[in-house]
Amino acid sequence: MADSITPVLVVGAGPAGLITALQLAVNNIPCTLVERNLDTTKWPKMDITNCRSVEIFKRLGISDGLRNIGVPGKYSFDVLFSTGLSDNGEVIAKWDLPSPDRWETDIAERNDGTMPREPYRRCSQAVLEEWLKPHIQANPLITTIFGRKFVDLQEEDVVVSRLVAPDGAEQTIRSRFVVGCDGAGSKVRQAAKIPLRGGPVPGAMHLIHFKSRDLGRLQRQGQFWHIFFTTGHVCIAQDEKDTWTIHCPIPLGADVTDIDPREAIYTALGGEFAPFKIDVDEILVTSTWRPNICIAKRYISDKARVFLAGDSAHQNIPTGGYGMNTAVGDAFDIGWKLAAVIHGYGGPHLLPSYESERRPVALRNIERSGVHWSVHAAYTDWCRQQPGTVTAISDEGRTLREKIAQHVTGCDGENTDHGIEMGYRYSHSAIVLLATDDNPQDEPPCEEHEYTPSTWPGARAPHVFLQDQQTSIYDLFGTGSEFTLVDFTDRGSYIAAFQPVFQRCGVPVKMVSLPGEKHLRGIWGRDAVLVRPDDHVAWRSALSAPTDDLEQVVRVAVGHQQVPKSGGKMLARIQPDEAMAAFSSTVGNVDLDQVTMRGAFQV
Incomplete structure (x- = not known):
């Protein structure tokens, strides 16, 4: 096979790799995408694209496609807690989570900056990848190579990567940069000699992915x-038609080869009672898996030409759906930064900011996934400690059921922690800058559960509809790697002052003048806001005319100049001992010397 040359080699065609390649193409950067498998995944994996990821998909031009291939918007995200589907089983509690259609109504009516631009979408990763693959292959800026394994790399002035085909033939690819999106067992991470901190937690699951049109029985307790069954089994509706996934808790090291998957499905659905039979049309795939809590010690290689994204950089417990969604954020971030450097206006501090910005997000999400897992671990432990009590028609039974109901309704952040999903903030980053009129002591809260809209430097700019009630401020942002300067002053004083600076620095920018948008100005709270290509705020000012060194603002935003940082509130909230305490309460006694997660929480 002939050698080839590409600006960026992306290894792995899961969500992180596909989105990285697409983000590079949107920014007019050619790349090569390599995937060892010929086909996309058959495993269900994630089943929710959260609101921030859908916002990103809209920026990349694929949100309408996601809407079309995902679960129709009329269906809710309701979560049931049940003792079983048999006649004697009952729903103990319910999380009433709105449908995307209801979300869209709320987004339109509650135009106060607290809502996302786009609602959540339900879509299995298997469906997403299958749809996105031909979309990527049709892009003339993306060269795709499926069916060849990445073997290793040598990192010098360029990165020389070696691939091997099934017949043993080798191919060499020379690239300026490599992005490793090749999953938990990342060969790119190993080749870059980046340690992975963490490991599996106690416990394992037997996954059964299957087809069944027996909705009458499966949904007998409601759509x-x-x-979540009190036995620890979980059933997931993948498409509201005929595709489902069952997760069955199993002992560590259990051999499931002799388990009949249909019988396992019946047992899971029966909950605390006898197996509950349904008509199973087809078993799609089965596997066993263990939850992992891992993070790479670094996201960037020693010579700063190799980067990690997605599962190669971080792995968390699935509760909360943070795995793929964190990967989407990684891909969107590294894509625009690589584009800025390759186009020539990104400075030496821009690529290092990828690690300093995205790694704390992963740490926070890992910690929160453990908190959510502990919610389920608690009530399943209560039921195991009191066999038969949760279904008993007695005072003890009623007391336990009420205890479970109060517990899960009071700890419902698993899919309502909008602060985690929209409120993460890069205020500790060296490429965001406080204006002279911003006091560091005034930084607003950065809570997990509640999202506080803010244009504090480093925050995601709040979505707000303009006075016409149709145009989102997001619709006015620049495309690709363009920055956006939003100027609320009557005479556009910031646009006039910034225009020659951006031209002199060679940085693409879209100027947006909105002097009459008083509602938006009130929510954003400043007369001028500089928004990065990833929708995060680089700088802002409340003064009617600029007084800051505007060239410094631009040079810091693109990494040509670095300012010292004392750390933002996001990092202040993530302390190693607190994070590990959450995991210890979740999964039991984890050997920290073996798992070494304490070191992983040191940023």
């Missing part, structure tokens, strides 16, 4: 997205 659902997830059912």
